[in-house]
Amino acid sequence: MKIGVLGSGMVGSSIAGKLVSLGHEVKMGSRSATNEKAVAWVKSAGKGASQGTFADAAAFGEIVFNCTAGAGSLDALKMAGAQNLRGKVLVDVANPLDFSHGMPATLFISNDDSLAERIQAALPETRVVKALNTVNANVMVNPGRVPGETDIFVCGNDAGAKAQVTRILREEFGWKNVIDLGDLTAARGTESYLHLWLRLMGALKTADFNVKVVH
């Protein structure tokens, strides 16, 4: 499958690397087609890996992952181009973290809105699914880093898109428990959870953790 991954940071490298290792063709998109981190990633990832601009990656992918930093996501997606994302599933992994007031970070969108909803509003013909933003980059593609079977969440307005992302989470990334939280407004829940996630990281002194919802 051809997949576009927007962002060359830890999240982008982690997801793009996992997808290449599974045999997919992955184009990593950055602001510049010659982004050093993306070029380095392509060299290390090997067969199936390529890089380009945000627009190149968006046009390339049958499905696209938004792994850009939350503060830059809307700009990056504008550069990616609505026409390159039309009709496609966009998996939004970003969090609207604001580090400008020190740590722990606050959110620059929250409470009665979410980054995912802003992205959906900016790209009305794209099917946005929020997923994976509640765990760190390593755990996203390797749930076994956390003992036992913990949970990952999806939400979005298009049932078919959620089903496709759920299949990838289960069969490719190894998430056995995928909880569908409903429509895209539920991204307010998974994004706001970052407030708790950051405190838990501080208390546990590790980012390799996750929650299991028990009922």
Next chain:
Amino acid sequence: MKIGVLGSGMVGSSIAGKLVSLGHEVKMGSRSATNEKAVAWVKSAGKGASQGTFADAAAFGEIVFNCTAGAGSLDALKMAGAQNLRGKVLVDVANPLDFSHGMPATLFISNDDSLAERIQAALPETRVVKALNTVNANVMVNPGRVPGETDIFVCGNDAGAKAQVTRILREEFGWKNVIDLGDLTAARGTESYLHLWLRLMGALKTADFNVKVVH
């Protein structure tokens, strides 16, 4: 032990009832000393149970639980009186839920502030500990309603107060895993978690659930 419980709703009744059943003397405080729900609770709870105004309950308790609805908490605590709460531990169980814009609720304080911090600011000589606000009223005092051993959180600025609340959570309420998230600003985390909690309640179709943090 003499304990004040502010609020006569589900959370107040649940916590006050549990504490009476454990042999404590509990005064339930309401806006009026003759609040019908409080009077009914006292009749059903039996020996050790009494009711009065917010001020009566605050003066009575060696430790006080804020179980009022979040939207009314600051007013209720003003009526309780700073002098009646001076030097005492106040366990803040409330959530700043705003139902005025429909469901799911939003928060009327969030992101860079929390209800617990507002309460602490209003009562600088009281030792506020945020706890129990991440589970429903029944689970608060009966963690066994959720299978396995799930987690409950505490945060606050006074280590001794947190230790006292942690002891109550463990030994009286039966919470085996109490996670200390740090100072009271961590209440931003546990209060913001309500956004996710409400979506989980919708997805799971039950309020009897909780999370286990795995690492």
